[in-house]
C-alpha cells in the first residue's frame with residue numbers, strides 16, 4: 001500500500017476535496033500509473049452535480065496521462081517507464097463488441113460506475129475505508145492502479161499535459177463528427193456547444209471535409225475561438241443559425257448536427273433534431289437528463305429518414321485511435337496545445353471546475369506535481 005494525494009467527491013453539491021489516499025498494489029494484469037496530467041471533463045462535473053450516479057465517496061478523473069511505474073504479473077501491453085494515456089473504457093479485444101471493432105462499448109466496462117477493479121475489489125482507500133474511482137481510474141489522484149486494458153502506450157516525446165486530452169474529450173468530439181456523424185466532403189454541419197468536446201467535433205468535421213461548420217454557443221468568448229479550429233460561422237442560438245443552414249442546403253436542413261452542450265435535456269435534443277434535413281444525422285455526445293422524454297415528432301423521424309445516434313468516446317477504439325490522434329498532433333494536423341486555456345494544481349481543482357462551468361476554458365488541465373519524485 002502506497003500513499004498518494006487526490007481529489008474526491010463525498011456528496012452531490014459538495015465539490016472536490018483534496019485528501020491523502022492509500023493505494024493498493026497492482027494485481028494480475030494491472031499497472032500502477034504516476035499520473036502527470038488530467039483533463040477536467042464535464043463528466044466529472046456531472047458527478048458533483050448528481051447527473052451521473054456513482055457510489056460516493058469517489059475519486060474523480062478519467063482523462064489522464066502519465067508514466068507506468070509498476071506492473072502486476074502477466075502484464076504484456078505496457079512496461080515500467082512507458083508513457084501512457086488512460087482509457088476510460090477497457091478494450092479486452094475478445095468480447096463481442098471488441099471483436100467487431102467496437103471497443104468503446106467493451107463488455108469489461110460492465111459495472112464501471114462502481115469504480116472498483118474488474119475483479120470487484122477496490123484499489124483506493126481513505127482512512128482505511130475503500131472507495132471507487134471514476135471509470136476505474138481516478139486521474140485526479142497523483143497515482144492510480146488500473147487494468148492494463150486501460151493503459152494505452154504513447155510516444156515519450158508527446159507532452160503529457162496535452163496527451164491527456166485525447167483520453168476523452170478530443171476523441172469524443174473528433175469521433176462524433178468522423179465516426180458517428182460520418183461527415184462527408186461538402187456537408188453542412190452544426191455543432192451545438194463549443195466546449196471541450198464541441199471544439200474537437202469542429203476539428204473533426206473540418207478534417208472530414210465539411211463545407212460549412214456552424215458553431216452555436218451562447219458565450220462570445222467561445223465563439224471567438226471557433227474559427228481557428230475550423231468553424232466557418234458562429235451564432236449564439238440555433239434559431240439564429242438556421243437561416244444560414246437553410247441558405248446552404250436549399251432549405252432542407254443540416255446534414256449533421258452534433259450536440260455537445262454542457263448539459264442536455266429532451267428539449268435540446270428535439271431542437272437539434274429539427275435542424276437536420278432529409279437523411280440527416282443528429283449525434284448526441286452530452287450527458288444530463290437521465291429520464292425518458294425527447295421532444296421529437298416520430299413522423300419527422302420516419303418520413304424524412306432521419307437518424308438520432310448516441311456516441312460513446314466518439315465510437316473510437318482506444319488502442320487504435322488514441323495513438324492515431326496523437327500522430328495527427330505530431331504531424332501538425334490536429335490542434336491540441338491550443339485547447340489548453342488554463343493549468344491547475346491539484347489544490348486548485350475547484351477553481352478549475354468553476355472555470356469549466358462558467359465557460360472560461362476551452363480545456364482546463366490538472367497538473368500533478370511530482371517534482372519531489374525522481375523522474
Ligand SMILES: [Zn+2]
Pocket residue numbers: 090091092093094095096097098099103105106107108
Ligand atoms: Zn471487449
Ligand SMILES: [Zn+2]
Pocket residue numbers: 041042043044062063168169
Ligand atoms: Zn470525459
